[in-house]
Amino acid sequence: MNARETAWRIFAGELNASSLERKGDDDTSPSYVVTPLGSMVNRVMAAGVMTEKENIGTDDEPMWKARVQDVTGSFFLNVGRYQPEAAAAMANLDTPAFVAVIGKVRTYSPEEGRVYVSLRPEKIVQIDDRSRNLWILEAAESMWDRLLKVRKAVTNPDAGVNDLIAMGLTSAEAEGITMALDHYGDPDSSRYLSVLQSALRMLLPDREIDLGLPEEIPSAPEEIEVDEEKGDGGMSSADKEDVILALIEELDDMRGKGAPRSEIDRRAAMEGISEAEVEEISDALMDKGLVYEPNLGYLRKI
Amino acid sequence: MDREELTPHLEELKRVLGDKVSEEEILKELDTYLNVYRVDVKSAKRGILKKHGAVDPGAGIGSGGGSVSKKIGDLTGSETTVDILAKVVFAEKKSVQIKGSPRTIVSGILGDDTATASFTVWDGENCNLDKGAVYLFKNCYTKLWNDKVQINMGNRSVIQRENVEMATPERQISYSSSVAKVADLREGIGNVTVTVKIVSVESRNILVKGEPRVVFSGIAADTTGKVQFSAWSDFGLQEGETVCIKNAYIRAWKGIPQLNFGDRSEVSRVDDTIGDIDETALSRKSVGEIVRNGGGIDMTVSGTVVDVRSGSGLIKRCPQCNRSILGTECLNHGTVEPVYDVRLKVVIDDGTGAMSAIIGREVTERLTGMTLKMAMDLAKARGESDAVARAMAGKVLLRHVRLTGNVMSDDYGPMMIVRDAEEEDTDIPRRAADLLKKVEEAVM
Numbered sequence: 001m002n003a004r005e006t007a008w009r010i011f012a013g014e015l016n017a018s019s020l021e022r023k024g025d026d027d028t029s030p031s032y033v034v035t036p037l038g039s040m041v042n043r044v045m046a047a048g049v050m051t052e053k054e055n056i057g058t059d060d061e062p063m064w065k066a067r068v069q070d071v072t073g074s075f076f077l078n079v080g081r082y083q084p085e086a087a088a089a090m091a092n093l094d095t096p097a098f099v100a101v102i103g104k105v106r107t108y109s110p111e112e113g114r115v116y117v118s119l120r121p122e123k124i125v126q127i128d129d130r131s132r133n134l135w136i137l138e139a140a141e142s143m144w145d146r147l148l149k150v151r152k153a154v155t156n157p158d159a160g161v162n163d164l165i166a167m168g169l170t171s172a173e174a175e176g177i178t179m180a181l182d183h184y185g186d187p188d189s190s191r192y193l194s195v196l197q198s199a200l201r202m203l204l205p206d207r208e209i210d211l212g213l214p215e216e217i218p219s220a221p222e223e224i225e226v227d228e229e230k231g232d233g234g235m236s237s238a239d240k241e242d243v244i245l246a247l248i249e250e251l252d253d254m255r256g257k258g259a260p261r262s263e264i265d266r267r268a269a270m271e272g273i274s275e276a277e278v279e280e281i282s283d284a285l286m287d288k289g290l291v292y293e294p295n296l297g298y299l300r301k302i
Numbered sequence: 303m304d305r306e307e308l309t310p311h312l313e314e315l316k317r318v319l320g321d322k323v324s325e326e327e328i329l330k331e332l333d334t335y336l337n338v339y340r341v342d343v344k345s346a347k348r349g350i351l352k353k354h355g356a357v358d359p360g361a362g363i364g365s366g367g368g369s370v371s372k373k374i375g376d377l378t379g380s381e382t383t384v385d386i387l388a389k390v391v392f393a394e395k396k397s398v399q400i401k402g403s404p405r406t407i408v409s410g411i412l413g414d415d416t417a418t419a420s421f422t423v424w425d426g427e428n429c430n431l432d433k434g435a436v437y438l439f440k441n442c443y444t445k446l447w448n449d450k451v452q453i454n455m456g457n458r459s460v461i462q463r464e465n466v467e468m469a470t471p472e473r474q475i476s477y478s479s480s481v482a483k484v485a486d487l488r489e490g491i492g493n494v495t496v497t498v499k500i501v502s503v504e505s506r507n508i509l510v511k512g513e514p515r516v517v518f519s520g521i522a523a524d525t526t527g528k529v530q531f532s533a534w535s536d537f538g539l540q541e542g543e544t545v546c547i548k549n550a551y552i553r554a555w556k557g558i559p560q561l562n563f564g565d566r567s568e569v570s571r572v573d574d575t576i577g578d579i580d581e582t583a584l585s586r587k588s589v590g591e592i593v594r595n596g597g598g599i600d601m602t603v604s605g606t607v608v609d610v611r612s613g614s615g616l617i618k619r620c621p622q623c624n625r626s627i628l629g630t631e632c633l634n635h636g637t638v639e640p641v642y643d644v645r646l647k648v649v650i651d652d653g654t655g656a657m658s659a660i661i662g663r664e665v666t667e668r669l670t671g672m673t674l675k676m677a678m679d680l681a682k683a684r685g686e687s688d689a690v691a692r693a694m695a696g697k698v699l700l701r702h703v704r705l706t707g708n709v710m711s712d713d714y715g716p717m718m719i720v721r722d723a724e725e726e727d728t729d730i731p732r733r734a735a736d737l738l739k740k741v742e743e744a745v746m
Contacts, residue, residue, distance in 0.1 A: 123609070130730070
């Protein structure tokens with residue numbers, strides 16, 4: 001049966017950390033990206049803040065590049081002339097905006113072992129924050145479901161695909177999880193729990209949610225690891241974030257360009273925050289969906 | 303080849319052709335085939351038999367090869383020439399139309415000690431089979447229909463009565479009746495035992511093979527799902543009672559499984575282990591479940607409209623057959639005055655799977671806020687009907703909806719005929735709190 005590929009609700013963090021592909025058996029069968037939690041993904045439904053868009057083509061033949069940020073990182077979008085519907089929608093969208101995207105997963109591997117995952121949107125539509133929250137909920141539920149299934153496989157290391165199916169997994173789940181464990185090894189569950197924690201905090205702002213995890217887990221695996229502790233001037237990292245956030249707001253030129261990084265660096269230094277720390281904190285703020293980079297070298301509050 | 307050598311072949315041909323053709327004529331033809339045209343004996347005999355329209359009892363009379371004997375249980379459904387020794391379990395003569403001309407066939411069931419199978423004698427005018435008697439059916443061919451072997455006797459076949467006794471496997475009740483839940487019922491399952499509550503039942507008078515029959519049909523359910531049923535005998539079924547049905551079988555209509563039972567089935571009243579049927583909970587399905595298990599009735603899915611397909615928006619229909627048409631030409635009724643209609647063909651996806659859904663006028667109008675009249679005005683103003691499809695797509699694309707309807711299934715996957723649609727009104731904080739609880743319980 002030629003069933004249509006499911007649009008996976010999956011966080012950018014998990015999708016972007018994928019480096020395994022399962023090519024179709026022949027020309028007509030679909031290819032999949034196998035994520036660290038074993039989803040075989042061909043199509044994605046993403047939602048979040050479109051933080052930047054850029055036409056790298058011409059006016060006549062636009063080629064849009066865009067980023068859509070969720071609680072874990074950014075989806076990278078490429079819209080070309082073969083996606084006329086999405087391209088037309090792109091032209092009419094302003095950043096920042098909540099958007100939902102249905103798209104096919106594409107990979108680009110410039111060198112052995114390095115895989116970049118992007119989306120080629122079929123549909124892109126502006127949504128309200130309720131729809132965005134519903135997406136976060138669905139993505140979180142889906143991730144939790146898969147974490148439990150992966151755990152089943154991890155606790156039964158000798159189980160083959162058929163054994164997993166006998167334990168209640170679908171054949172696609174069993175196959176995907178088996179491949180994922182072979183390729184990525186056992187997943188670091190604290191990373192995924194921290195994603196769930198951020199998602200749930202977003203959805204339940206009034207609840208004190210603490211899953212007892214070490215904070216500040218680098219959320220987007222493709223990013224460079226930064227040392228946690230730099231010489232601190234007595235300020236906690238949360239305090240520093242507040243300072244930087246306030247600076248970004250203060251230095252915003254209010255004409256859409258944003259606050260220049262050089263100026264943020266200068267003012268932050270006066271508060272005792274180093275340039276490296278500003279870099280680190282602004283990355284963290286971007287990951288949390290609080291700021292974005294409208295132009296290279298500029299930051300702006302969402 | 304001289305006369306002496308020809309004699310055995312001549313005798314064979316005479317036996318087959320009977321008194322239709324004179325001996326001299328057969329001999330002359332045999333001589334022409336063999337000595338003038340120098341073809342082999344086998345082909346010569348076949349040619350002669352064909353020419354006189356006789357039943358050719360085998361690809362090679364007297365050639366010794368060609369036909370093999372098989373037990374019914376060993377038939378594969380691809381035999382072209384096979385001999386079968388079997389008992390007639392049941393046989394009836396029928397008049398049918400084959401390519402427009404009337405024909406009498408005999409069909410029924412044959413059995414031997416290995417299995418039973420249905421059979422058809424395609425030239426059944428002079429074929430009289432006694433029920434319970436054993437015959438040797440020579441030169442049959444077999445076909446597969448619905449994964450079951452069928453035995454056919456064409457104009458090459460010969461049927462000989464044999465004076466032997468033969469036992470056939472018990473065709474009746476359950477030598478391997480399997481117990482199933484409603485959600486597990488699939489097309490083609492035979493011999494299944496289910497325990498269900500009768501949700502509704504009504505009797506209908508229908509014609510089966512030209513004879514009036516009463517069929518009792520309705521909806522049955524257990525805790526896993528609902529299914530349409532047809533009872534072909536009167537079991538006195540009452541709404542609300544719980545019954546155990548043994549030896550039922552499943553037929554599907556457009557991918558929707560239907561439970562059938564009749565005089566070979568046993569129905570017994572049992573204690574109600576099902577309880578009240580929670581229709582809402584029962585009909586709720588994930589798209590993934592439907593994709594894996596096939597269609598069904600009264601299903602409800604929640605998901606996102608991820609695509610609006612062509613054929614949506616303002617369409618034209620033939621006033622006679624109601625089919626959607628392009629322009630003013632109906633494929634069946636020629637040039638017609640089209641009737642306008644609005645509908646949506648969407649793909650709904652809930653993250654577990656994707657399926658098509660067809661939404662008719664009333665629900666489309668409600669979902670898009672665009673009535674048929676507005677759609678016609680818009681098409682007129684823009685000078686094209688695609689404008690309606692685009693406007694409607696803009697209203698529903700990537701929206702969360704809850705759809706209810708019957709789901710059919712074919713090679714392209716499941717498709718819901720939507721009866722009702724609503725904006726999805728998930729209580730996000732409540733579901734998030736549920737998830738949090740589960741995560742906390744697992745982590746702590």
